[in-house]
Amino acid sequence: MATVARFAPSPTGMLHVGGARTALYSWLHARQRNGRLVLRIEDTDRTRSTPEAIEAIFDALHWLGLDYEQPAVFQSERETRHREAINQLLAQGDAYYCYASEEEVEAMRERARALGNKPRYDGTWRPAPGKTLPEPPPNVAPVVRFANPQSGTVHFSDSIRGEVAIDNTELDDLVIARGDGTPTYNLCVVVDDLDAGVTDIIRGDDHVNNTPRQINIARALAGAEAELPRYAHVPMILGADGARLSKRHGAVDVLTFRRDGILPAALLNYLARLGWSYGDQELFSVDELVDKFTLETVQAKAAVFDPDKLAWVNQEHIKTADPAALTDELAWHLRVFGVTDVDQTRLAEIAAVQQKRARTMQDMARDSLYLFQPVAAYDDKAVRKHIRTGTAAVLADLRERLMALADWHADALGATVQAVAGDHEIGMGKVAQPLRIALTGTPVSPPIDQTLALLERETALTRLDDAVAAFADDSDETGNA
Known part of the structure; x- marks a missing residue:
């Protein structure tokens, strides 16, 4: 079976680093197997989902280079299909109408707590052989609950966490449709994954508790013998203080990293290494990640986000x-x-x-x-340090020699600067630094031959003309000899 992974963000905010890492792991897993990555926008929370957040997700994935099967799927557009699945479960006896109010359900939970049990819905409206259900109250729109199996164990193999087993008695009958008929998350995600043929679900470990519930729903919809997706629950990312990474730790929005000057390849490299390793190797190209990454070698413990380490990785990527x-x-x-x-x-x-x-x-x-x-002003401190009596004359000489050059290339330009220094019997720095100030306004730039080459002839000569005029006056005023 061809590999189909999915990334399913909720557009209630910007794409954060945890989501980006999950998208990367899903993309790598699919790419290694010549499979597909499905992007599903889980936008059923109408009050919190925004067009701006949706666009930011698209922009972030595009910037990172994490391509996916087109077009993206919008969960909100699949409500008719979700309602069909709810009706199927009702018809099969795998779901039922529940008329208990929120206050009544909370009272059930309080009674369970008082008895030292897990707080849960008590199944009042769940049909059972020989059971007489209460009379439905008037003018109450019921929710639909999934009739979770009441015995047995849900087993699944997690590529990161290993074998997981949850007893069905730990799970109550969750709501799969609200009183107004709108489907809920756990129902929608199962239907969407089944319909898309998803083979591998890679997501944050905050979803571990949802997995056994979703497996039971999937079996009810697809049949007990159906092949269900494989799971990998990725551990969370922490800040340096051990708390879950959040805005107070600094940049967590993916596009903020772009604004800060991080390369997409560097961010992918760093995110991949948050919980995954390949020997002692620290730096990876995207192609190397595709070649070497495996879910089975992702650590089950939480990773700590280190901005300094990301900065180092970024600088190394830029250099190479x-x-x-x-x-x-x-x-x-x-x-x-x-x-x-x-x-x-x-x-x-x-x-x-x-x-x-x-x-x-x-x-x-x-x-x-x-x-x-253009150079708006010369750095005052640099002028006082490097501009002396005679500097203007040296720069004027250099300007004439540069103008006469046939080829405006770094080698010839560097040789010309050295020749001027030699002919004036002064150190190279006493030419290069005034020249650098003349060209850039500051004493800091790339090597002077490359600075000249990048500026190009006419710009460099014009700036030298301006500097010769400015420094002729300044050298008299400073009194430097």
């Missing part, structure tokens, strides 16, 4: 990436800073120069703004 692979993210961050319409070749050239220095793609974009924006 093919520059062409960085251009989309560099262009995105440049647009945030107001720089648009930069062609791919130039973006790749910039990335190749900046990637050894940048911790994030945001840093890379910020540190490249001097290429696109």
Whole structure:
């Protein structure tokens, strides 16, 4: 049977890192087996689901590169099918109408607690041979409850947790349709998984308690001998304080990581390693994850999210990436800073120069703004330190030699700067630093030959003209000799 995994987020907020990790594990599992990943938007909570959250899920998955079978499935559009399944269960005697109010059900639970038992619905309205049911109260819209088996054990094999067994006496008859007829989560998810032919359900371990209930519903709908999905319950992600990861721990929304300059490949690498390992290897390409990842090697204990470790993984990915692979993210961050319409070749050239220095793609974009924006002012501290009497003359000489160059390439540019330093009998730094300030406004940039090459001839010469004029005045005022 072909592998069909699914990712089923609820659009009541942005896609968070826990959901992204579940999507990644599901995607990897399907991709390894040449299978399919179904995206199902579980939007039946009409009061909390929002179009903005749905769009954010699509955007996050697209950014991460986690493709899925098109089109996505919207659970809210399948209500007719869900009602059919409820009617099937009612007809089979596997579900029944319950007229107990919320207050009555809570009273049942309180009585059970008082007796030291598990709080639960007591089955008042559950039909049974020889049982006389109460008279339905007038003007009460009943809920529909699933008639959970009252004996036996639910067994399932969890790829992460191992063998799990739950006695049916631990499970009460859950509501599968509300009083207004709308189906509930546990019914909908079973029907949707069966109809989609899902073979593998990979989800957070907060769903473990739902699994035996859903298995019983699935068997009632599909038959006792039907082949049901395999399960893998992924442990939660904790913050450094041991509490479940939340907004108070920092960025948990996937798209926040993009805004912070994290590469999608780096985030996938880090998320995969949250609870999974392959020897001592820390850095993985996406292709390596597809090759090496297995659910069986995911740890059952919770993982701790470490922002510093993610930052390290990100920097390593930036350093080692093919520059062409960085251009989309560099262009995105440049647009945030107001720089648009930069062609791919130039973006790749910039990335190749900046990637050894940048911790994030945001840093890379910020540190490249001097290429696109005029120097508004020179760093005052840098001017006081590096601009001396005679600096303007040195830069004027350099400007003339640069203008005469036939080829505007890093090697020739670097050799020209060195020649000027030698001819003026000064250290290389006494040319390079004033030149760097002239070109960028600051004393920090990539190697000076690459800084010149990236700026291109006309821009560099114009900025040198401006600096020669500015530093001629400044050198007199500073009094540096």
